[in-house]
Amino acid sequence: MIRLFMICLLCTMHYRTLRIYLTISRLLDQVMKLAVDIFLEFHVSDLATMVKVVFLHPDLGIGGAERLVVDAALALKSKGHQVSFLTPHHDKSHCFEETKDGNFSVTVVGDWLPRSIGGRFHAAFAYLRMIVAALYLTLISSSSPDVVFCDQVSACVPVLKIFSRAKILFYCHFPDQKLTKRESFMKKLYRYPIDWLEEVTTGMADVVMVNSNFTASVFRDTFKSLSKVRTHILYPSLNTVEFDSAKEKYRKYTLSKSTFPSSVKTVFLSINRFERKKNLPLAIRAMADLKGILSDDDWDTVHLAMAGGYDENVAENVEHFQELQDLADDLKVCKNVSFFKSVSSDTKMALLKSAASVLYTPNNEHFGIVPLEAMYMERPVIAMRSGGPLETIVDNWTGFLCEENSQLVANAMLKFIRDPGLSETMGTAGHDHVQRNFSFQSFTTSLDEIVASIL
Missing domain, CATH: 3.40.50.2000 (Glycogen Phosphorylase B;)
Known part of the structure; x- marks a missing residue:
């Protein structure tokens, strides 16, 4: 009788031990599952949204437009995106520190092209230099950006659209045709195709951004054919x-x-x-x-x-x-x-x-x-x-x-x-x-x- 009681007691203790073991095991499984879910939520989702961004800018010197694109690059980099610059001109003695201190990769393409001839045709050559840079990015470079952020010169947009799958962000600081005078018939004749090209190519971007409500109103008044294009107002900021x-x-x-x-x-x-x-x-x-x-x-x-x-x-x-x-x-x-x-x-x-x-x-x-x-x-x-x-x-x-x-x-x-x-x-x-x-x-x-x- 005593022997039977001892056997029953041992079986009961073993059963309780087994139940405790199984309970702990289930808890550990749930903790591991929760940890995996948290990891996926906070890391895998980040990887899924992390994109490769190339900034295409005409002249990476010193100015308000250059400050804007550098700050935009710093902003996207702080969000974990891979950011680089492509430009027809970058003089390390005349540029913002962030473009030469290793913060970003900067590739110069097309600087062999003149900026003007006899002090004339600045706009035409600015367009040409940006088109050459865009051709390099899409046809020669090994880079395959998800997004291209370009500004000032929109002539590069159709090249980017035709030869790449990248989405195009165009930042309009101000319509270029509003920044020049037409004091002669020849100047009007010269500007006509450039102004037309600016309007058409600006409208080809996936997103158009402007720097103020004032610029948005000028944009609508200047580009009549783009009345249905939504302009996103993105105020420039400071890297405080x-x-x-x-x-x-x-x-x-x-x-x-x-x-x-x-x-x-x-x-x-x-x-x-x-x-x-x-x-x-x-x-x-x-x-x-x-x-x-x-x-x-x-x-x-x-x-x-x-x-x-x-x-x-x-x-x-x-x-x-x-x-x-x-x-x-x-x-x-x-x-x-x-x-x-x-x-x-x-x-x-x-x-x-x-x-x-x-x-x-x-x-x-x-x-x-x-x-x-x-x-x-x-x-x-x-x-x-x-x-x-x-x-x-x-x-x-x-x-x-x-x-x-x-x-x-x-x-x-x-x-x-x-x-x-x-x-x-x-x-x-x-x-x-x-x-x-x-x-x-x-x-x-x-x-x-x-x-x-x-x-």
């Missing part, structure tokens, strides 16, 4: 991480004592390429008007720094730079105006640090990244009451919006001279404004969603 890093090192950004006369207390800064369309003479004329308002002693305390992209291979840069110097001489303000060509990032930060305000003179500018940079670095902006600045600057809060009149600009400058504390007050408001409305994170998310929508 870079600027935050710069602010942390702000103390190190200093100008040599010889940069400005020792009597200078108030510096106004203009940052723009040395091109006629940037309306830079307005800043010099405003200085002349300011001279007429101030006493001699106060005039000696004011200075204008004009910094901008300068490429000695671009005839307009060379010519207009000299025109601006001559104008300063003619208006007798040359002692109060300094010029800086293609400044480094450190020098740019030092100039911003020294400035009471930034002058932004382009009229009907399609967007303008400079005001965002200035406001984020806590510098108020004086700009024209037109175009993009209407969407980026809050008048009398983060700066002043003026009509295109040098006397009105001078009056706005005078406010910073009379009230030195105004620069700090408006600068703080400007920084907060950019942070709320033009963050790099918002830009990144919007662009990544656009890319995902076409795949």
Whole structure:
């Protein structure tokens, strides 16, 4: 009897042990299954949406358009996409740091083609160079991108559509035909097929993006046949991480004592390429008007720094730079105006640090990244009451919006001279404004969603 009881007890214990073992085994199976599901959700889905993106840009130099495409590339790279650049021109002595520091692969194709002949036919050769680059990408290169992001010149779009399966994103900074004058019959005749080609090829892109509501309205008014094409507004943004890093090192950004006369207390800064369309003479004329308002002693305390992209291979840069110097001489303000060509990032930060305000003179500018940079670095902006600045600057809060009149600009400058504390007050408001409305994170998310929508 005792022996039978012991056998039953052992069987019961074994059964309980077996049940515990089976229960633990089932729990482990469920945990493993859950872990696999989590991995698939967060990793495999990422791999499925990760795409290969090539940026096709006419000239990877220094300017607002170039800043936009570099920031767009950084944004997509931060989302895990594989990003590279293809361009007809890339001068490592005249470009943004991110395009030469190993961040991206940059391939140059077509730079052997001239930019112009006798200073003419710039548009025709820009189209030709981009078409050659597109042919290289689709017929010769081993790269097989899922998406091609192109901007400024749309003539490459049909080549990309015919010879590749890539989806095409075209970013319209502003219609090219609106950036030139037609002062003669021959110029009108020359531009007619180019303008037609721009409109037709722009409409062939899978997605068209613009930089502001202002540009969207100009796009609709200019390209009548593209009235049904939806334009996605993607505001340019700042890589705020870079600027935050710069602010942390702000103390190190200093100008040599010889940069400005020792009597200078108030510096106004203009940052723009040395091109006629940037309306830079307005800043010099405003200085002349300011001279007429101030006493001699106060005039000696004011200075204008004009910094901008300068490429000695671009005839307009060379010519207009000299025109601006001559104008300063003619208006007798040359002692109060300094010029800086293609400044480094450190020098740019030092100039911003020294400035009471930034002058932004382009009229009907399609967007303008400079005001965002200035406001984020806590510098108020004086700009024209037109175009993009209407969407980026809050008048009398983060700066002043003026009509295109040098006397009105001078009056706005005078406010910073009379009230030195105004620069700090408006600068703080400007920084907060950019942070709320033009963050790099918002830009990144919007662009990544656009890319995902076409795949």
